[in-house]
Amino acid sequence: MNIALIIAGGAGHRMQQDIPKQFLNVYDKPVIIYTLEAFQKHPNIEGIEVVCLEGWHEILYAYCKQFNINKLENIVTGGENGQASIRNGINDIKKRHSDDDIVLIHDAIRPMVSEEIISDCIRVCSAHGNSISVIPCAEAMLRTVDNCSSNAQVPRDNLKRTQTPQAASLGKLLDAHKRALEQGITNSVATCTMFIELGEVLYFSLGSEKNIKLTTPEDIDIFKALLNSKRDAWMH
Numbered sequence: 665m666n667i668a669l670i671i672a673g674g675a676g677h678r679m680q681q682d683i684p685k686q687f688l689n690v691y692d693k694p695v696i697i698y699t700l701e702a703f704q705k706h707p708n709i710e711g712i713e714v715v716c717l718e719g720w721h722e723i724l725y726a727y728c729k730q731f732n733i734n735k736l737e738n739i740v741t742g743g744e745n746g747q748a749s750i751r752n753g754i755n756d757i758k759k760r761h762s763d764d765d766i767v768l769i770h771d772a773i774r775p776m777v778s779e780e781i782i783s784d785c786i787r788v789c790s791a792h793g794n795s796i797s798v799i800p801c802a803e804a805m806l807r808t809v810d811n812c813s814s815n816a817q818v819p820r821d822n823l824k825r826t827q828t829p830q831a832a833s834l835g836k837l838l839d840a841h842k843r844a845l846e847q848g849i850t851n852s853v854a855t856c857t858m859f860i861e862l863g864e865v866l867y868f869s870l871g872s873e874k875n876i877k878l879t880t881p882e883d884i885d886i887f888k889a890l891l892n893s894k895r896d897a898w899m900h
């Protein structure tokens with residue numbers, strides 16, 4: 665069984681809006697609903713868990729009802745960082761699911777995730793035990809120490825840009841989070857960074873430039889353009 669764990673426990677400070685970015689309305693639909701719909705529609709996702717910011721649970725339940733997100737199993741509260749939020753999510757998922765089930769962890773604010781990306785995440789995880797959605801670096805990469813100059817490049821073929829979804833079996837995730845706490849690893853932003861800190865080898869799955877992470881106000885303009893081009897493609 666494949667379960668989506670959507671993490672929406674962040675406050676979205678860099679978006680500089682009055683409400684958290686996952687609840688911003690874009691063309692009359694909250695960002696998080698675009699994300700949830702991608703997993704709702706995927707034929708191989710059987711359940712959805714959301715880790716949500718305190719105070720927004722009831723609003724999210726209402727949106728899920730309005731937009732027919734009927735794979736939703738539960739909503740729990742986030743923690744002080746990504747690692748803590750994911751830990752809260754998997755500790756709740758384990759009440760209903762077995763260690764062998766695959767959990768795909770995905771940012772609530774990556775609303776353009778596609779069926780192909782989700783399918784490849786499941787495929788690679790089933791083959792290798794984990795999967796991390798990545799894209800290549802398309803630009804020359806420079807290293808800096810002072811943030812205003814550089815005298816060194818990093819070969820871009822040796823670099824990958826990470827996205828979500830990121831997946832592993834529930835049992836592996838529970839064990840990794842337990843080991844992380846035992847080793848004093850408490851502030852990892854993502855599953856991939858925590859796994860690397862634990863010395864795990866990670867396996868790459870499909871990502872896309874279109875699988876945009878909504879971080880700053882300009883990302884909303886890019887998201888709208890992507891939605892418009894998708895709608896135009898449907899109409900032709």
Ligand SMILES: Nc1ccn([C@@H]2O[C@H](COP(=O)(O)OP(=O)(O)OP(=O)(O)O)[C@@H](O)[C@H]2O)c(=O)n1
Binds near residue numbers: 674
């Ligand atoms: N304590 C946290 C922090 C982040 N997230 C989630 O992790 C994803 C990626 O994080 P990011 O874009 O950094 O979100 P925020 O922390 O909300 O943004 P900011 O750093 O600008 O406040 C988002 O879906 C966010 O809701 C979470 O579940 N719990």
Ligand SMILES: C[C@](O)(CO)[C@H](O)COP(=O)(O)O
Binds near residue numbers: 827854
């Ligand atoms: C998990 C992530 O989306 C992978 O690209 C990213 O690391 C999260 O971003 P943050 O801004 O560091 O929380």
